[in-house]
Amino acid sequence: MxxxxxxxxxxxxxxxxxxxxxxxxxxxxxxxxxxxxxxxxxxxxxxxxxxxxxxxxxxxxxxxxxxxxxxxxxxxxxxxxxxxxxxxxxxxxxxxxxxxxxxxxxxxxxxxxxxxxxxxxxxxxxxxxxxRSAMHPADQFEAFAQMIAEGRKEDDIALKFGVSVDLVRRRLKLARIAPELIEQFRVGELTLECVMAFTLTDDHDRQMTVWNAVKDSYHIHPQSIKRQLTETAHSASSSIGRFVGIEAYEAAGGILLRDLFDDNAAAHMENPELLERLAVEKLQNAAKVFEVDWKWVEVHLSVDYGAFRSFGRVYPQDIEPDADLLAEENALMAREEELAAANDGADWTDAEADEYYSIEPRLREIEALQKARQPYAAADQAIAGCVVTIGHDGALRVEKGLVRPEDIPVAAEQTEYPADGDTEIAVTRPNVSPPTSSAPVPISDPATTLRKADGISASLADDLRASRQHILRAHLAADYDVAFDAMLYALCEQALSRSYGTEALNISISPFLAQNRETLHPDTVAQKMLDALEQDLAVEWMTLEKPDDFLAMSALPLPQKQSLFAWAVGLAIKPQLLSDNHPTPIIEEIGARLDVDVAACWR
Incomplete structure (x- = not known):
């Protein structure tokens, strides 16, 4: 076939x-x-x-x-x-x-x-x-650095790429980050914002020290990096930084750390010893004016909030207020009442709102100006002194009329009359208000406080500490605004800076981590919500030193405080299914109040 x-x-x-x-x-x-x-x-x-x-x-x-x-x-x-x-x-x-x-x-x-x-x-x-794939920022940084090494000028690079010279300089600053950190950025372990935070210093060893301290955190926040890089420095916006001033600090050879990516962020003064020396010298020069009239004058960088309660007081004499200032004060108070009556501010124009909120600061200025005009009696100045220090606003603060316990006259009466009742030869004695605290309270800066602490036994220190806490607790419990700010600060300190504890309040929150983190896709609705919320948080105050960070946070508008509070509490919510052993109904009630649609947010 x-x-x-x-x-x-x-x-x-x-x-x-x-x-x-x-x-x-x-x-x-x-x-x-x-x-x-x-x-x-x-x-x-x-x-x-x-x-x-x-x-x-x-x-x-x-x-x-x-x-x-x-x-x-x-x-x-x-x-x-x-x-x-x-x-x-x-x-x-x-x-x-x-x-x-x-x-x-x-x-x-x-x-x-x-x-x-x-x-x-x-x-x-x-x-x-x-x-088409965008060039990775790390490659841009190194490309600019290479062009500079080849002899290109910053202006030329900016012209070639159609960007500003300032942008070129900023990217060149990023190119000087430690190579190990650049690699972490390439592989996604560091965000661009975190890399930018490291540019506060050019010291690679210091950068790596901070990286090793934060790299194991669940979420690495730029503010945590900035805080650790500047922990030994003073913020230029701190009270002592404002008092000395950047110009005087740099003129004395001080090193200034600047955030190149945030024009509104405070610079940091990296030489604390120099800064404190300049502050003391400035305080001593200011104190010379008061040494002529007062029995004693002391200079201190900082003063404890209860320090002056251990002194007696003499007060300035009453005189007629300045007529022009008094007229301005009355006009401002009338205008304040007029604006406040306008539907509680709901119908204010922007100009009216600005006017209203400018009245109270000016009223305080007028009060201070009127008070400054009042003279002290020579007899009072002969037994009293003043403390020259730095106010929280960075201005010179002079606390006058302080009478040490040993200088308080024995007789409490203001005037002593002879036995025959002849008022014409009455002898005037200083009228001194007694101290409000019998315990001696140090007013010195931290170094002086440590030296004097050697004279206090451990048991006495414990007793004083307990009494002070008891008194502060009573006052804090009666003041919601201060209590809320204290709690918000403690929450942010742990939730945003990833601290293990708080210095002020005995509370602790720990962000709960998902057990199966690999299932949490970064493009979920929930993650996008979190990213958007975090981006809008007002956290600039966290780069300041204590207590300026607390003061700045306390001054935030209420909506920004509420956003911070909600964010911190959200990090602490526990994972739960109804099928778990002993599930808490509170979590389910929270979800119900929030009207959460889990299915819609699943992806």
């Missing part, structure tokens, strides 16, 4: 076929490359990019094309009438038309274009936009 003869079709191996197709495509593309006048190019409705780039990105591209020209072909398809639609390169076309409109290039400027069939337009547009 004869075998049937079947003609076998020869086929190319898959690899060879792909190579042939690629070669054919390359030839086709090369053949379709043309120089087309700009005025024959129009925007294509088939371009898949619908979300416009930012104005800043467009400006950067425009500057780059102006300086460097077009480096990549546009992809077009032919229209009727000799026109062409741009399927890929719409932003470049927009920039070219703008340059033509500005007279930089002619309207018929030749543009390199790749012409293809209309049916391929959508695929081409999508492919270009999907395959």
């Amino acid at each position: 004869a075998k049937s003869q079947t003609k076998t079709k020869t086929t190319k191996p898959p690899v060879a076929e792909k190579a042939a197709d690629a070669a054919t495509t390359a030839i086709r593309l090369k053949q379709d490359l043309r120089m087309i006048p700009l005025d024959q190019l129009d925007f294509s409705p088939l371009n898949v990019r619908k979300v416009a780039a930012s104005a800043a990105d467009d400006a950067e591209l425009l500057a780059s094309i102006r300086e460097n020209g077009i480096k990549q072909n546009l992809v077009v398809h032919a229209l009727s009438g000799g026109k062409f639609a741009v399927d890929a390169g719409g932003r470049r076309l927009k920039a070219l038309k703008q340059l033509a409109s500005d007279g930089v290039i002619p309207h018929d400027y030749p543009v390199s274009c790749l012409v293809e069939d209309e049916q391929n337009a959508t695929v081409t547009s999508a492919t270009e936009n999907l395959q």
Whole structure:
């Protein structure tokens, strides 16, 4: 039986076929490359990019094309009438038309274009936009540094890339981050915000020390990095920093750490010994004025809040208030009442709101000015003194009329009369208010306090500490505003700076971690909500030193405080299913009140 003869079709191996197709495509593309006048190019409705780039990105591209020209072909398809639609390169076309409109290039400027069939337009547009990957910031940093090493100027780099010189300098600052941290940034262990936080110092060893301290945290926050980098420094916005001033500090050779990425952030003074010496010298110079009239004058960098209660007091004499200041005070108080009566501020214009909130500070200024005019009696000054220190606002603070216990006159009466009742020869004695505390309270700076502490036994210190806490507890329990600020500070201290405890209150919260963290996709609705909320948190105050950070937090508007409070409490919520052993109904009630739709937030 004869075998049937079947003609076998020869086929190319898959690899060879792909190579042939690629070669054919390359030839086709090369053949379709043309120089087309700009005025024959129009925007294509088939371009898949619908979300416009930012104005800043467009400006950067425009500057780059102006300086460097077009480096990549546009992809077009032919229209009727000799026109062409741009399927890929719409932003470049927009920039070219703008340059033509500005007279930089002619309207018929030749543009390199790749012409293809209309049916391929959508695929081409999508492919270009999907395959184009933004340059990683770490690569940008190092590229700028390399260009500087090659002799390029910062101005030249800025011009080439269409960015500001300041931006180039900031990115160059990032390029000087420790190489180990740059690698952590590349692999996603550090966010851009965290890398920016490390630029407070150029000391790589210090950067790595802080990194090793925070790297095992569940969530590494930029504020935690900044706080650790500046823990031995004074904020320029602190009371002592404002008192000395940046100019005087730098003139004395002090090193200043600046946040290059936040113009509103406070700089940090890295030489605390120098800063304190300058502050003491300034206080001593200010004290010379008071040494003439008072029995004694002491200079202290800081004063304990209860320090002056161990002194007696003499007060200035009453005199008629300044007429102009009194008239201004009365007018301001009347205006304050008028504004407050206007529907509690609901109908205020912006100008009226600004006016209302400026009245109270001015009233305090007037009160201080009137008080400063009141003189002390010479007899009072002969037994009293004053303490010259720094106020919380960074201004000079002079506490006058302090009488040491040993200087308080034995007789409590203001006037002593002779036995015969002759009032004409009455002897006047200083009228001294007694101390409000019988326990001696140190008013010195921390170094002096430590020296005097050696004279107090451990048991006495315990008793004093317990009594002080008891008194403070009673007052704190009666003041909601201060209590809320204290609690909010303690929560933020742990939730945002990842501290293990708080110095002020005996509370502790620990962010609960999901047991299966790999299941928590970063693109879930819940994570996007958290990212948006965290981005809007007012946390700049956390970079300040204590207690300036507490004072700054306390001064935040109530809505910002509420956002911080809710964020911190949200971190502490426990994971739970109803099928768990002994589930708490409180969590379910919280979810019900929040009207949480778990299914909608699942992905």
